[in-house]
Structures are given as structure tokens and as C-alpha cells.
Amino acid sequence: DAGITQSPRHKVTETGTPVTLRCHQTENHRYMYWYRQDPGHGLRLIHYSYGVKDTDKGEVSDGYSVSRSKTEDFLLTLESATSSQTSVYFCATTGTGDGYTFGSGTRLTVV
């Protein structure tokens, strides 16, 4: 996981506040993804990016937005955090499509 850094690693926030999670890669990979992982649901795709300023929605995108202004950074924003967004968030990248490289995750708790 050395090539992907997620920050923060842990965060507790209040309902209704905006939250931004950061993913930074040194792999120079074109594709970047945000997933959330919840018990019983596995990993679900929130948003992904196929290049600078090129992003698209995944299967659970409501309440989330993303931005990618540089190849190495992919930001996930919870516009107004809700308790249902309490989860572990993973960033992943791929260059050739032959497998993802994952970050170590951000554990977010919304109280």
C-alpha cells in the first residue's frame, strides 16, 4: 500500500457537517476509485475517475461528490454527513486494469 495514502485514517464528525477524505497516489495510475465497505454489503463503488477532471458515479453515489484536479489526488466529499455514511472508505487505483491497488482505508464515524 505504500503507493497510496489515505487521510485521515480515522475521523469522527457530527451529522450535517461536510467532510473531505483524501487519496494520494504515487503510482501515476490513470484510474482512481472510492469504495465504502460495510458489513453484509462488501465493497460498493461510490465514484471513480478515469483522468484529471474526468469522474463518474458508482452504485452508491448519493450524498457524495468527488474531485480530481491532479493525477495523484482524488478527493471524496460528504456534502452533509449522515449516520448512514458511517463506514470504512477505501481508495483504489489501477493503471492497466489488471488489478487494483488499495489504500489502508479511512474509518469514518458520523455521530
Next chain:
Amino acid sequence: SQQGEEDPQALSIQEGENATMNCSYKTSINNLQWYRQNSGRGLVHLILIRSNEREKHSGRLRVTLDTSKKSSSLLITASRAADTASYFCATALTGNQFYFGTGTSLTVIP
């Protein structure tokens, strides 16, 4: 949803035994991958098998793919305590989007 489903949800074996877990998916795929996740960590890519392949090996791992049954299996031979983890299959329909199953939790008892 393209999501795969792993079976069993949990598996407990003795060290040295073989572990087999299965993945079923819903529609035609481009490739299928297996990942391992240790507790509190991100997922680690183990192996990829393409839709035109039937079997693939990597060290103690053996993956099979049956596209007619829309299923795959992961075999870990001579298991070790360090293999204790959750294992996920991920399917790619086209391009670079992968859909993950809910995982098999493997416990290897020393």
C-alpha cells in the same frame, strides 16, 4: 448489480489443510479477480483470471473459472495461520470497474 457472491461466508480449517471458496456472478465478465483483506487493512490483489482462461496458479493459490456456470473457485493449498483473512472476488464486465462480493472469512487454526 454485477456483484459476485462468495460461498461459504465463513470457513474454519486446521493449518495444513486446503481451503476452497467459491464465487458466483450474474452476467458475462471480462475477467475475475481474487483479493485478500487482513483485519483492519486494505485489500490486496491475489490473482486475475480472464474470461478465456479456465485455470490459473500462483504459488499455493489455484483459481478456476467456469463461464458457463458463472462461477469461480479459489483453492489455497497447505494453509497457514497467516492465511487467516477475508477473501473477495471481484468481477469486471468491461473496462476498469470492478464489483466485489461480500467475502469469505477464512480462519486457519494453528
